[in-house]
Amino acid sequence: MDEELDPQMDLADQVHLLLHEFPGGCSEYELIRQLKARHSSHIPQLEIKDRLVLFRTHFLLFNALYRLRQQLLEEGRSRLLISPTCIRLLAMDTAGSAVDEHDALAGYYLDMDNLRNTTEQDVQRMLMSFWSRMQGGDEKQAAIELFELDRHGEHLTLSIIKQRYRQLVSIHHPDRGGSTTRLQSINKAMEILDRYYK
Template identity: 35%
Template sequence: MNNKHETLLQLLTEILHSFQPAFRDGISEFELISKLKAKPFCLFDEDALREPLVLFQTHFVLFHALYILREEWRQQKVGELTISALKIKLETFIDQDAALVQADPLADYYLDWQNLSKTDEAGVEDLLNQFWQKMGGMKANKEPTLEEINVALEHMQLEAIEGLQLDELKRQYRKLQHMYHPDKGGTAEQAQIILAAYTTLHSVIYNSTK
């Protein structure tokens, strides 16, 4: 996986954090992908659930990010994320001795990136590149307008997109999410607006580095 792919995965993992309430209620993989296809995220293309190979790629990348998130939430004692196609659910955290934790072949499979790259058809490299472009929301008809960029900058309390780096954007995003998180006196709507602005600016910066 190259640096750009890692950047998109980081964005996906960041966005999945915002689904914690939905995970507590339980959500299917289909419902989750459908939400990630829609605004404000637009992470997956309309074909994400249609073509067999693209469907597998979408499924693998999503589950890879979910297993990363599961480990993060385990370490933070947020809860135990159970992961399956039928239901993804955040259960109450139960502290376990590491020596007693059972082997998890599915987690091992999805966390091994080679299992995606070697599941191929003819011309898989081109298909994978197309997939990453779709995941990044980089089609011309999805490029944010100047007005949308300016609104996003305002919500993110940033002055200009020129010279803005992804690391700086991410730091500002985490700062604002901390300030406006419902647990800190903010609202879910404010947190969602910030996430939407972050996603918009992220796509602009990513697109400019192609």
């Protein structure tokens, strides 16, 4: 049985401890599952089927991840790869200090006002914004971004898309604690990309 986490530890320190158990990295879903299983008092211990609980859990985890990344870089110990599908500690190589660690999302997640001031209606608006982009001619790009494949550029193939689709479905399926709304978005994005890349 997994040991409970020290409740006196900051969430960033708890995450750091857990990441050492996953040298190959792990998904956001797995990290949240581990935090809940080990009774972290820093994240909601509620079902994450509710949109607002899901958003708050996600936000708190990513706030901790970006704080941890800053701390590790300042100490020169290691680097931290952050994405919903792969969160991983990386060795600090000789060029580590030259690596651009800028991430546009860092500012968002490090500002706790974004957590405090986001309502259920705001979360709904974010989802609606995604769907309106899907309907408004930007559907291909919105689907690629949802799959986090926008860096593949011209090398993107249907095989890569399908592999990514299977990963996302396994992470976000409601039977595994995911969101039905998120799964519907993933399925819709797959339909769109299937049309473009067939």
